[in-house]
Amino acid sequence: MKDDKPKQKPLPFRSKRRYDASEYRQVGLAFAIPGLLLAGPLVGYGLGWAAEIYLGFPEWVRLVGLGLGFASGVRESVVALKRLTKEQERERSRDE
Amino acid sequence: MNSRISFKRILAMGLMLLASCFMARAAVAQEAHQAAPSAAVAEHPSQGEEHSAVAGHEEGAHEEAAHGENAAQGNAEGGHGGGHGGAHAPEIPDLLFVLKVPNRYRVPAYSIAVAVFLLLLFRWLSRNLQKVPGRGQSLIELYVELIDNFVCSILGREAGRRFVPFVGTLWVYIWCMNLFCLIPFGFSPTSMVQQTFALSIIVFVTVQWTALSYQGLMGYLFHLAGEPRDAIGWVLVPLFLPLHIMGELIKPVSLALRLYGNILGEDILLGVFSGLGIMLIQGIGWHDPWFGIPLHFPLIALVLLGSTIQATVFAVLTTIYISLVLPHYEEHEERTPAPAH
Numbered sequence: 001m002k003d004d005k006p007k008q009k010p011l012p013f014r015s016k017r018r019y020d021a022s023e024y025r026q027v028g029l030a031f032a033i034p035g036l037l038l039a040g041p042l043v044g045y046g047l048g049w050a051a052e053i054y055l056g057f058p059e060w061v062r063l064v065g066l067g068l069g070f071a072s073g074v075r076e077s078v079v080a081l082k083r084l085t086k087e088q089e090r091e092r093s094r095d096e
Numbered sequence: 097m098n099s100r101i102s103f104k105r106i107l108a109m110g111l112m113l114l115a116s117c118f119m120a121r122a123a124v125a126q127e128a129h130q131a132a133p134s135a136a137v138a139e140h141p142s143q144g145e146e147h148s149a150v151a152g153h154e155e156g157a158h159e160e161a162a163h164g165e166n167a168a169q170g171n172a173e174g175g176h177g178g179g180h181g182g183a184h185a186p187e188i189p190d191l192l193f194v195l196k197v198p199n200r201y202r203v204p205a206y207s208i209a210v211a212v213f214l215l216l217l218f219r220w221l222s223r224n225l226q227k228v229p230g231r232g233q234s235l236i237e238l239y240v241e242l243i244d245n246f247v248c249s250i251l252g253r254e255a256g257r258r259f260v261p262f263v264g265t266l267w268v269y270i271w272c273m274n275l276f277c278l279i280p281f282g283f284s285p286t287s288m289v290q291q292t293f294a295l296s297i298i299v300f301v302t303v304q305w306t307a308l309s310y311q312g313l314m315g316y317l318f319h320l321a322g323e324p325r326d327a328i329g330w331v332l333v334p335l336f337l338p339l340h341i342m343g344e345l346i347k348p349v350s351l352a353l354r355l356y357g358n359i360l361g362e363d364i365l366l367g368v369f370s371g372l373g374i375m376l377i378q379g380i381g382w383h384d385p386w387f388g389i390p391l392h393f394p395l396i397a398l399v400l401l402g403s404t405i406q407a408t409v410f411a412v413l414t415t416i417y418i419s420l421v422l423p424h425y426e427e428h429e430e431r432t433p434a435p436a437h
Contacts, residue, residue: 024246024408024412025250025412025416027405027408027409027412028408028409028411028412028413028416029412029413029416031354031405031409031413032350032354032409032413032416034354035350035351035353035354036346036347036350038350038353039346039347039349039350039353040342040346042349042353043342043345043346043349044342047342047345068338068339068342069342069346071339072339072340072342072343072346073346075339075343076343076346076347079420083416
């Protein structure tokens with residue numbers, strides 16, 4: 001017997017691929033690292049400059065700020081890298 | 097999808113080419129405006145090279161000509177010049193530029209235009225909701241589902257649902273602003289540092305407010321102090337406290353700079369190639385052409401890709417920053433079931 005039901009077309013923008021947020025998280029984390037490394041010294045130097053101009057601290061405060069900013073940027077990058085590694089491990093274990 | 101070459105598509109292509117010609121013409125008109133600043137540029141030969149046929153921020157340039165002062169000061173009213181030492185970035189002229197509206201109104205005007213456009217679009221798409229969705233409703237449902245799965249996979253179902261509207265709005269708003277430069281006479285507000293910093297300040301306030309509301313004031317301060325567990329930890333608090341505070345400040349700055357830099361780069365790329373199209377026409381002897389060869393067309397794909405990636409990165413990092421201030425965020429992740437499709 002012939003099936004009279006009209007065939008339902010899938011919507012054109014429906015992807016058959018399984019949605020996986022892990023890839024997006026990994027891309028985001030990888031993109032974050034250079035930004036953090038750049039922004040760290042900038043923020044540190046800016047805070048040192050502000051402390052010097054507005055609070056009357058000596059000039060070397062800028063250098064301290066720069067160093068702290070760099071250290072902070074590296075620390076945030078390490079946090080992002082650790083998380084990225086964890087994401088990859090989770091993905092690998094899921095694939096296995 | 098239907099891949100036939102229809103009349104509508106040919107018309108759309110024709111309109112795009114026509115728009116490109118108009119843009120190029122506006123660029124040539126703009127070149128005439130730059131005659132005055134070129135005298136001042138002669139005093140700064142290193143900057144002269146960076147002027148292109150489609151360059152320009154009129155106000156900054158005029159100030160430069162009038163005062164002969166530092167270029168950065170000349171661009172103080174806003175514009176791309178503020179970002180790279182006062183040199184004028186080549187860019188495709190937008191509507192407000194052609195109408196000679198001052199630069200300072202560009203970011204608010206275009207960002208409000210994008211917001212109003214999105215508001216109307218989503219109102220229109222979500223009108224008359226049905227159980228069996230039409231195409232517009234399906235599109236919205238697909239988007240909401242994607243964002244919901246994405247945010248909840250990071251934050252957990254319970255906390256994630258609170259931030260789905262925020263992250264979803266952020267993504268679509270940034271994405272549309274990034275792509276606004278592809279509309280003829282449009283302009284990407286995210287290629288200006290004011291806009292990206294405004295967005296990142298919103299993210300910063302949201303993250304800090306979330307931290308305070310979930311952890312309480314003492315828990316928040318304890319987190320900032322590096323969560324010391326023993327005597328050595330407490331001794332190291334004076335070192336870790338400024339590091340953590342600075343780390344919190346770095347996040348929005350890095351978000352803003354990344355978005356600004358990438359979108360500005362895309363805009364400059366389009367501007368340079370548009371200018372090249374005009375120069376090619378001028379090169380064959382037509383000194384005042386009314387159109388340019390649309391050499392920037394292949395780069396539109398790159399802009400589409402770059403804009404989507406940058407909007408996604410902004411949304412991803414916002415969600416991750418929120419997750420980092422939630423208590424036991426790792427447990428949330430482990431508990432969350434894999435999103436099914």
